[in-house]
Amino acid sequence: MTGAALRVGVIGVGRMGADHAQRVAHRIANATLVAVADPDRVRAAELAAQYDDVRVFADPLDLIADPRVDAVLIVSPGFVHEEQVLACIAAGKFVLCEKPLTMDAASSLRVVEAERAGGRALIQVGFMRRFDPEYAAMKAMLDSGDLGRLLLVHNIHRNKDVPAGFTSEMIVRDSLVHEVDVCRWLFGEEITEITVLSPAPTSYAGEGVVDPQVAIFRMESGALATTEVFAKSGLGYEVRCEASAERGNVTVGLGSGVFVRAANAWGGAIPDDFRARFATAYDDEVQAWVDASRRGVVVGPSAYDGYAASVVCEAGLESLASGSPIKVVLS
Ligand code: ISE
Numbered sequence: 001m002t003g004a005a006l007r008v009g010v011i012g013v014g015r016m017g018a019d020h021a022q023r024v025a026h027r028i029a030n031a032t033l034v035a036v037a038d039p040d041r042v043r044a045a046e047l048a049a050q051y052d053d054v055r056v057f058a059d060p061l062d063l064i065a066d067p068r069v070d071a072v073l074i075v076s077p078g079f080v081h082e083e084q085v086l087a088c089i090a091a092g093k094f095v096l097c098e099k100p101l102t103m104d105a106a107s108s109l110r111v112v113e114a115e116r117a118g119g120r121a122l123i124q125v126g127f128m129r130r131f132d133p134e135y136a137a138m139k140a141m142l143d144s145g146d147l148g149r150l151l152l153v154h155n156i157h158r159n160k161d162v163p164a165g166f167t168s169e170m171i172v173r174d175s176l177v178h179e180v181d182v183c184r185w186l187f188g189e190e191i192t193e194i195t196v197l198s199p200a201p202t203s204y205a206g207e208g209v210v211d212p213q214v215a216i217f218r219m220e221s222g223a224l225a226t227t228e229v230f231a232k233s234g235l236g237y238e239v240r241c242e243a244s245a246e247r248g249n250v251t252v253g254l255g256s257g258v259f260v261r262a263a264n265a266w267g268g269a270i271p272d273d274f275r276a277r278f279a280t281a282y283d284d285e286v287q288a289w290v291d292a293s294r295r296g297v298v299v300g301p302s303a304y305d306g307y308a309a310s311v312v313c314e315a316g317l318e319s320l321a322s323g324s325p326i327k328v329v330l331s
Pocket of ligand 1 (some may be wrong): 175178
C-alpha cells in the first residue's frame with residue numbers, strides 16, 4: 001500500500017464496536033473509518049451518523065466485499081467470527097478479530113488452515129494485553145533474563161458486572177481466554193494441561209453460573225499459572241498479573257497511578273470496565289494493526305495464537321464440567 005490511509009470497516013456496533021469505531025475515527029494515525037456493519041441496521045446507522053461519510057451495512061459480508069474497505073475490524077459476537085474471518089481471507093483483506101477467534105478448536109483450526117492455504121498472513125487476534133504498556137514492560141523484563149527463569153504466574157481477572165446471559169462457558173471463552181494468551185506469551189510455551197475449579201459461587205452469580213472460577217494451567221516446562229476469573233465481582237474492573245521468577249517477581253495492574261486523599265479515605269479509582277483500563281492497549285493494538293496492514297504484514301497475536309487459545313478453552317470447558325485436569329493437545 002502507498003501513503004494512503006487504511007480504509008477500515010468495523011463489524012459489530014455493540015459497546016466495544018462503538019469504542020473501536022471512535023478509536024479508528026479519532027485516535028489512530030493513517031486510518032479512516034469508512035463503514036460499519038451490524039444486523040441491527042438502526043443501531044449501525046446511529047453509530048455511522050456520528051462520523052462523516054461512513055457507509056452502513058446490515059450484512060457484514062457486504063462490508064467485507066466492498067472494494068472501498070481495505071481492512072476489517074471484527075467486533076461481532078464470537079459465534080459469527082468464523083464466517084466473517086473466512087470471508088476476509090477469501091477477499092484478501094487484513095483483519096483484526098476480537099477474541100475469541102472462534103467458538104471452538106475445530107473452527108479455529110479451519111481459520112488457520114484457510115489463511116495458510118491463501119499463502120498470506122492476514123489475521124491479528126485481539127489479545128490486547130500484549131499491547132498494554134505494563135504487560136509489555138513485564139514481558140521485556142522477563143525476556144531480559146535478569147530475573148532468571150519464570151516459574152509461576154498468578155492472574156486476577158475481575159469484572160464488576162457482565163451483560164445478562166453471561167454463562168459459565170463465556171467466563172472461560174470470553175474472559176479466561178485473555179489469561180490463556182498472556183501465559184502462552186509470557187512463558188513462550190504452550191499450555192499442556194488445564195484445570196478449571198468451581199469455588200463457592202457469589203450470591204450475585206447468574207442462575208446456574210459458576211462465578212468465580214479458578215483456573216490452573218500447566219506449562220510445557222512444568223511451570224504453573226493460576227487465574228481467578230470473576231464475572232460479577234461488584235467492585236470494579238481489576239486485572240492483575242504477578243510473575244514469579246527465580247530471582248524476583250514482577251506485578252502489573254496494581255492501578256497505583258493516581259493516588260487521591262479525599263472524603264476521609266485514601267487511594268485511587270478502579271475503572272468500571274475494560275474499555276477504560278485497557279484504553280491505551282487498545283489504541284496501541286489498533287495502531288500496530290493499521291501500521292502493519294499498510295506495510296502488508298501481520299504483527300501481534302496470530303491466527304495460530306487464536307487457535308491455541310481456543311484449544312485450551314475447549315479443554316477448560318471440559319474441566320469445568322468434570323472438575324478434572326484435562327490435557328491440551330494442539331494439532
Ligand atoms: C470481555 O469480553 C473482554 O474482552 C474483556 O477484556 C474481559 O476482561 C472481560 O472479562 C470479557 O467479558
